[in-house]
Each structure stands twice: as C-alpha cells, then as structure tokens.
Amino acid sequence: MRGEVLRRLREQARLSRRELAQRAGVEEATVWRLEMGQRQGRPVVIAKLARVLAELTGRGVGDVLAELMGMEGTEPLEVRVIPRYLSLPEAARYLGLSQAAVRQAVREGRLRPRSIPGPRGMLVFSLAELDRFAESYLEAVS
Template sequence: MVGERLRQLRERLGIGREELARLAGVSGPTVWRLEKGERGGSVEVVARLAKALAQVGNLELREVLAFLLTSSSVPSLDPIPTRSLPVRYLTVREAAKVLGVPIWEIREAVRKGVIRPRPRPGPRGATVISLEELERYAREHLEAPAGR
C-alpha cells in the first residue's frame, strides 16, 4: 500500500526513482522494491522518502506522511501545479514535440552525436535530453540560415 502511494506521488511530482533515492539517501533498488511491494519499508526509510518528496513538491511533511501511511489525500496536490515544477529532462518523443520536428530527426541527431543525451534520470532504457542541450541544438541546427 505504501509503495503504490509512493509511486503515485513520485510520478505526480515528476521525479525519477533514482533521483528520489539520491535525495533521500537510500539506494535505487530500495525505492523500486518498495514501490513494487517486494519489500516493506522501515519507518526510517519511509520518513526519508517522505522528506525528499515534501522538499521536491514544496509540500508539508506531515501531509506527505499522511498520504503515504494512510488513505488520506494530499490537499496541496489536487490539482498539482505541474508547470511550477522544474522540468530538466525530456524524452526523445517530448523533445521532438517541443521542437516541432519528427522523432526520427531527434534520434538521428543523438545517433550522430549532435545531441548529447543523458543516461538518467529518465525511465530505464529511455534516452533523456537536458533542456540546455535541446536549446543548444535548436539554436545551432534549427535556426540556421536557409543558405546553409
């Protein structure tokens, strides 16, 4: 039960498992096992995760703990202000949508090394691109003069 709520809150806040684990000072597999219900979290681990989530979402710690440990809702998350949260990485699909180009063009730029992707904090196996890298690519390759 705690794991499912932890996953829901983490996803609604837009934070990856590894990043949450790093902020809470626990291992990534610990967060994964807790979310999957393969492991029950100790009070200390749940408290650390709750504190990290509260900081990321700018929420009250007691509200986050109440949400994780009981069936109460977190009032400050309804609706969650997703645009106020800093988005630092985009998937290839999201990057293509933001730039208004086909997905294959972004994939090709990554393959050729024109765009330098990051191995994390995206989902396992996903290529993620930092916003700074995407802006650099757009300036250098998409806003080039037509004679180029």
C-alpha cells in the first residue's frame, strides 16, 4: 500500500488521522503507520479505509483501492461484499416482504432458517434458501 496516497486522500476528505481511524474502525496508530510506510496493511484494513475515503471523496471504492495499491490506470476493480447469510430484517428486505410474512413462511415450513449458536439463538437465512423461497413464492402467486 502507498502511504503517501493514503495521506493525500485523507487530507482531501478533510479528516484527521483520528477521524479516519474512528470512521474505519481501526486504531489511529494503524493509520499513522500506514501513512509512514511502516506497515503494508492487511487487506481488510485497507478495504475499510478505502470505503470511508470513497464515501467522503465521492469516488468508487474500487478506484480508491486501486490508487492506494498503486494500480491506477489498470482495469477498474469491482468491489462487492456478498453476505452468505441474512438476518430476519435483512431477509425481509431482500424478499420485499414484511418480517411477519417471513416469520409465517418459517412457521409453515416454506422457508428454512439456520440458527447461529449463542444465547439468543438468532435465525439467519442463506441467500440460496431465500432465492429458492422467492422462486416458489412467485410460482404460488402466479
């Protein structure tokens, strides 16, 4: 990663190191070390910083990542984070249904959630299961 580019982008976004670190969810010392070239940076940290800088400078995350990594002028990077599982509210938004309708489909056995271990036993839905349900739901409605 190119520290001088990180510093320039941070200054363009009018952020202090502390503000950038807080927004990205990393330590201020990490931002300082990256800017000074003392660290290369883990991909997840660089991605967090790129997202914040892209949002504040009005640029695409892929463009900012390419510039940080010294790859500008190459094919644009496409950055997509695709979750494997969605919570009940996220699943309802994904399907365009109310949460009550999703709960009803679970009770009727038409939609199969997975449980996450833990004290609250949160239910999550895989994207494949939501797509399968959406296809069957559309067939039933038609």
